Amino acid sequence: MVDLSINCGGIKSPNPFWLASAPPTNSGYQICKAFEAGWGGAVWKTIGAPVMNVVNRYGAIDYNGQKIIGLNNIELISDRSIEINLKEIAETKRLWPDRAVVASLMVESDRQIWHDIVKRTIDAGADGIELNYGCPHGMSERGMGSAVGQVPEYCSMITEWVTEVSTIPVLVKLTPNITDIRFPGRAAKKGGAHGIALINTINTIIGVNLDTFEIEPSRGGKGGHGGYAGPAVKPIALHMVSEIARDPEINLPISGIGGISNWRDALEFILLGASSVQVCTAAMHYGFRIVEDMNEGLTNWMDEKGFTSLDQVRGKALPNVSTFGDMNLLYKDVARIDEKKCIQCNLCYIACEDTAHQCIDLLSKKDKKQPTVRESDCVGCRLCYIVCPVQDCITMVHKDNGNESKTWNELTKELPQPMSLEDLRAFQHKHGIEIH
């Protein structure tokens, strides 16, 4: 029997799918509706300082007719009062005691104000607190949100103000708008956080109108940067989650966020160490009902793989996250085209010929031209595999070279330093590698 329940830094939920702190979690009505649909938890839209919003809050990137591969927004934190939000938290928790209700908080950088809001949140009955150090727009200009997340000292200071009075778990939500995510992560740890949530949205300008020269979306002629989310950010989020998960100095539970649209995306975050995952853009695109497939798909996958608990799954891909210096330079794969499956679109040919290593030929066969890999020249870059529109037509085939292995780190130790091109060429030549 598969059990999807999780515990993220002390916050428990019947499944790992939480709604992220965002417009979908603006009210008790919405969150109750989401719980009805099957969501395991919700991070309340950030409560705190008084704000006022503008219109045309969202902008999106469509690609080749596919809607919303990326969504940008400048909606601020909750524009409802603290009192109403806390009252609805209490009501929601009463109606849904088994679900995780996490209050996202953001107030000005004053210890007393933080103490006050934390205490009131605990009194409302929230299961946990998430500190919003991520909002890159509107709040950051006022010294909150990502203005905090971008300065590790502020990060640990405010986290400390919260944890020194909190009796419930505290997650710190990090902004990706920094160079190395581990620094704010370590700061949160230093401040006593119980877990890390990441990533918040990425600073972006979504587009420029070619007729009016206005920034999209335009708010009465003015536009500007906003926070970017959705499927396009997932790879960035996966990397940052893996960085936090692998950092021995942090070692905290993770709530993974960034472009999660279905259970497969969620699993990738979990395999890289996330305990819970948070979703926003996909819900904004299709509604809360998407969680049904998430719960089902994840359960079925675990069933098929023979897992009964997410504890058995979490972090399973982490040992495979490596660095370039530890990869085997002598491991050889080449591209191979299955002529039976090939439809002669020739996209692999033109990609290789124009932009890679010129090792695919168009050979005349009967009345057709058949793209064919010249394996001796193929560097195994995988571009053709990526552009091929036919499933399993191009495969990367392993060329057995007697289990030879040499990593860059090993090579730099063996060859005289600083390494000369001649020495490197000699090494390559010895292993049958010729650079054209």
Added chain:
Amino acid sequence: MNNIAPKLSAKEYEKNFSELKPALTPIAAMAEANRCLYCFDSSCMTACPTHIDISTFIKKITSGNMKGSAKTILSSNWIALTCAKACPVDVLCEGACVYNDKGEKPIQIGKLQRHVMDWYVEKGMPALITPAQKNGKSVGIIGAGPSGLACGAELSLMGYDVTIYDANKKPGGLDTHGIAPYKMKQQDSLNEVKMIQKLGVKIKSNVLVGKDLSIEELEEMHDAIFIGTGLPKPTDLMISEKGIKGVYDALEFVKDVTARKWKNVNVGKRVAVIGAGNTAIDAATEAKRLGADEVYMIYRRGREQMSAYDFEFELAKSDGIKFYFHSQPKRIIGKNKVEALECIKMRIVNGKLKPIPKSEFKIPVDMIIKAVGQNIDESFLLKIPKLKLKDGTVIVNQKTYQTKNPKYFAGGDCINGGKEVVNAAYDGKQAAHGIDQWIFAKNTK
């Protein structure tokens, strides 16, 4: 004619002759364009007789570069609007789309090309290619059908002074007079003609060369002459119809229908169409859509030998046309008006088609439409000195399209015996280059 079918209401005619393949909405066009894989050296381009760079024009739709898309299309094919609507895409570009091999629906190339060309017409057909300076040379073209128009357009851009002489009141040839209204409106063809006129091509309508204008006069006025006269003469059915009213040639009938004055076109209650080519199908479906109760197609061979495309056959079937295969017309019965068509059953004996003795049968009909093929006008063509004909076609050099008389070039149905509009468009364009090379070579000697 006996038993003329009652006229339909204007609404019914509009419904019966509404487009079979309506335009894509802009959203649907964008979605379809985005589905295109943008193949390199694409198979659809190879399959198109004019080799339009299809994946490139489709890619330009997705970026919103409609003008560039129109340029890509027109730089390969001047008759692109008609081709978009009338081409048998199933057996050409769309039939070659790699999606077929992928087990998915091919890209709707015809509809996307139409999407671009409709846009181009709507925008007033702005100039896309800067013409070369006038070179002082003049070319005369006989026939304003697709090959003549394409030849004229190409020559005009190369700097030639071009005049097309056309026997009809309305130019466009079969594009204007021979395409079923549910495939394309006559106005589309006339728009295409207008586009070519905008390039500087002059069209003289109602001029029958050989009668209104002599060959000698034509030769005197022009440095070279292109013949695009098509197949104006219907094949003789070899059965007597003398004095019997109600017998029509298919093209004559179709021409009346394309003019969209349906109320003026009489159609019998029961109609027999003789023949099984694409024109025969057009005539049969049009007769049915004009209100005929029963339409029969009479063909001496079987379904497999029909020259009509599969999709045309399916269209006829779905219109309720009845087929008499292996049936050869023998006699038209009727005193002054058609009353019946007597046919005889046919079979193959030792590889030869033979009538089955005593298998005659009568089909009571009020109207007979003959669609057993078209031929070149030999009597006219033979007035041109040194021109050589073979198997009912004008002999030309396959590359230059030059006839045996060096001053004359030819293309379209009169050299191929009857193919698609797209083939004629290609011939005309290629012949323009043949003409240019010949005139240039002659002048540099």
